[in-house]
Amino acid sequence: MKRTLVWFRRDLRIHDHMPLYRAAQRGAVIPVFVLDRALLHHPETAPARVQFMLENLAALDQDLRSRGGRLILRYGDPVAALPELVRQTQAEGIYAHVDFERIYGRVRDAKLNQAIAEEGMKIRWFEPPGTTPELISYPRYRSLWFKQMNDPQVPPPQRVMVPDEVTSAPLPTPSKLGLFPDGKPMPPPGIEAARRLLAEFLEQKTERYYWLLSYPGAEATSGISPHVKFGVISIRECYQTARAFEATNYRTKRSQEQFISRLRWGSGFAQRFRYLPQLELRSLYQVFDDDGWEFDQGLYEAWQQGQTGFPIVDAAARCLNETGGWMALNFRSRALYASFLTNLLGMDWRFGALHFMRHLIDGDCPIDHYQWAMQAGVTHCVNKTWTRIYNPEQCAVDRCDPEGTFIKRWVPEVAHLVPCQLGQPPRLKGYPPPIVNYREARQRRVAQLARQRQPFLAKPNLVPYLAEMPRSVIPFGSDRYDSEVGWAQQDCPDLFPLALDLKGLDETQAKALRSWFVASQQGQSWRPKRKRSPRKRPESPGQLSLLG
Ligand SMILES: Cc1cc2nc3c(=O)[nH]c(=O)nc-3n(C[C@H](O)[C@H](O)[C@H](O)COP(=O)(O)OP(=O)(O)OC[C@H]3O[C@@H](n4cnc5c(N)ncnc54)[C@H](O)[C@@H]3O)c2cc1C
Numbered sequence: 001m002k003r004t005l006v007w008f009r010r011d012l013r014i015h016d017h018m019p020l021y022r023a024a025q026r027g028a029v030i031p032v033f034v035l036d037r038a039l040l041h042h043p044e045t046a047p048a049r050v051q052f053m054l055e056n057l058a059a060l061d062q063d064l065r066s067r068g069g070r071l072i073l074r075y076g077d078p079v080a081a082l083p084e085l086v087r088q089t090q091a092e093g094i095y096a097h098v099d100f101e102r103i104y105g106r107v108r109d110a111k112l113n114q115a116i117a118e119e120g121m122k123i124r125w126f127e128p129p130g131t132t133p134e135l136i137s138y139p140r141y142r143s144l145w146f147k148q149m150n151d152p153q154v155p156p157p158q159r160v161m162v163p164d165e166v167t168s169a170p171l172p173t174p175s176k177l178g179l180f181p182d183g184k185p186m187p188p189p190g191i192e193a194a195r196r197l198l199a200e201f202l203e204q205k206t207e208r209y210y211w212l213l214s215y216p217g218a219e220a221t222s223g224i225s226p227h228v229k230f231g232v233i234s235i236r237e238c239y240q241t242a243r244a245f246e247a248t249n250y251r252t253k254r255s256q257e258q259f260i261s262r263l264r265w266g267s268g269f270a271q272r273f274r275y276l277p278q279l280e281l282r283s284l285y286q287v288f289d290d291d292g293w294e295f296d297q298g299l300y301e302a303w304q305q306g307q308t309g310f311p312i313v314d315a316a317a318r319c320l321n322e323t324g325g326w327m328a329l330n331f332r333s334r335a336l337y338a339s340f341l342t343n344l345l346g347m348d349w350r351f352g353a354l355h356f357m358r359h360l361i362d363g364d365c366p367i368d369h370y371q372w373a374m375q376a377g378v379t380h381c382v383n384k385t386w387t388r389i390y391n392p393e394q395c396a397v398d399r400c401d402p403e404g405t406f407i408k409r410w411v412p413e414v415a416h417l418v419p420c421q422l423g424q425p426p427r428l429k430g431y432p433p434p435i436v437n438y439r440e441a442r443q444r445r446v447a448q449l450a451r452q453r454q455p456f457l458a459k460p461n462l463v464p465y466l467a468e469m470p471r472s473v474i475p476f477g478s479d480r481y482d483s484e485v486g487w488a489q490q491d492c493p494d495l496f497p498l499a500l501d502l503k504g505l506d507e508t509q510a511k512a513l514r515s516w517f518v519a520s521q522q523g524q525s526w527r528p529k530r531k532r533s534p535r536k537r538p539e540s541p542g543q544l545s546l547l548g
Contacts, residue, residue: 394423
């Protein structure tokens with residue numbers, strides 16, 4: 001009987017999983033997950049996220065067992081471990097989804113391709129839904145995403161036959177891996193839990209989701225991000241479940257559309273990283289890094305620990321540290337907290353992205369790094385629309401947390417104050433005064449961004465201004481945290497999938513690439529103009545601006 005090795009990575013599920021389905025159709029399967037030291041000891045590793053991953057590996061094992069199979073675990077470097085397993089099991093080859101979350105994975109997969117070819121073995125890569133290897137314009141990608149999301153899901157295999165003689169290493173605890181969880185509560189693992197979260201969200205939260213996205217205390221989001229991050233549920237299944245939901249009024253319909261857009265944004269960030277893996281390490285435009293950033297260790301620590309003297313910022317900081325962000329730290333609070341570090345304290349967004357990744361249970365490199373860079377204003381250059389300097393004073397309290405629920409939960413030092421004092425509290429024993437003057441800092445940043453964006457404001461071709469892939473791919477933060485970065489010691493390693501060669505782009509390709517990064521060009525939107533609905537919008541706080 002034919003044997004195929006299926007390598008699970010960020011797709012810890014048996015549903016809507018083409019490599020597993022195809023392998024099971026061919027014959028026996030060796031479903032393997034490799035506990036890879038370089039990822040477990042990357043500077044951006046969060047022990048809580050690893051714990052969640054291990055719980056999902058146990059759930060995947062159960063799902064495979066329900067079909068007669070089991071999960072095979074291995075430790076070590078996949079470049080050595082996988083060919084060895086192919087040899088041991090006499091499998092015909094490896095099936096896996098393409099992955100491009102980070103540079104490390106692409107270096108590893110390029111080396112694996114080489115090792116497999118040298119041994120005369122085979123590997124077949126499958127494109128996950130929501131991505132394309134081609135350089136296409138953003139509007140085309142948008143259509144492609146919807147098309148792929150509407151394709152039928154791949155059914156789970158009826159039976160998974162794993163050869164009896166193949167043994168597995170035991171599932172470790174995080175501490176066995178040298179990682180010490182910091183007490184963050186875990187989301188429930190496994191696909192059934194993900195489906196429950198999604199069903200509860202659609203049934204109970206769509207009345208308020210879109211309308212309360214700005215309110216950190218509202219807990220109006222789905223909470224599905226950690227499952228999406230590890231592919232416990234496919235984005236296509238999330239999309240189709242959300243689409244099938246019968247929205248009965250304007251409010252629920254708007255929320256349904258918004259939720260689907262957010263799923264698409266997540267895929268779009270990954271696709272940007274596919275084109276330009278340098279975004280893991282660099283700002284989109286070279287000038288922002290050339291110009292340099294400020295750094296102050298004391299202010300950085302105050303920001304990390306929630307001691308800035310701005311209660312809404314401190315609430316976000318402490319919420320991240322305690323919960324890992326799951327359910328409790330929504331988009332608006334992440335954005336406000338991020339903007340404070342980069343725009344008001346003037347620090348490099350990479351320090352912020354690093355701290356987030358070390359705590360977020362849903363930490364996803366493309367979403368996290370690109371969102372950080374966006375909030376810092378270094379992904380846009382055309383006009384001022386993309387200057388995200390949030391006001392962290394009373395304006396934020398009034399618009400995001402008018403009752404002070406979120407702030408009082410996380411910053412007990414100010415719990416006795418009335419909401420109108422939470423923006424700029426009076427001097428309090430045990431709570432610091434503001435570490436920065438908001439107005440002065442804002443003015444400084446606005447002027448700096450205007451100066452940095454000036455050189456290419458009206459340039460039709462932005463490619464010459466984009467950051468190139470750096471020679472060194474050593475992860476940011478490896479000088480601060482003990483990590484395994486031996487893989488990055490080589491200059492300009494090969495990547496799989498390949499990065500875009502910026503110097504080799506022709507005019508059409510440059511234009512397509514530009515459409516991913518510039519929302520408006522000389523005031524012209526690239527989006528097809530949609531007719532505004534004549535229906536009267538219901539009374540609602542809607543989406544609020546904090547940029548004043
Ligand atoms: C600075 C910063 C860092 C962030 N880092 C991450 C991260 O590491 N991982 C992560 O999943 N999200 C990140 N986000 C995006 C967003 O805040 C979270 O996806 C969201 O809070 C997750 O909660 P949820 O699943 O309940 O959200 P829901 O609103 O229910 O969203 C459903 C899904 O859509 C996707 N999504 C939602 N919002 C966004 C967004 N703005 N951009 C891209 N995809 C989105 C996620 O996959 C999410 O699970 C970040 C946002 C900011 C401002």
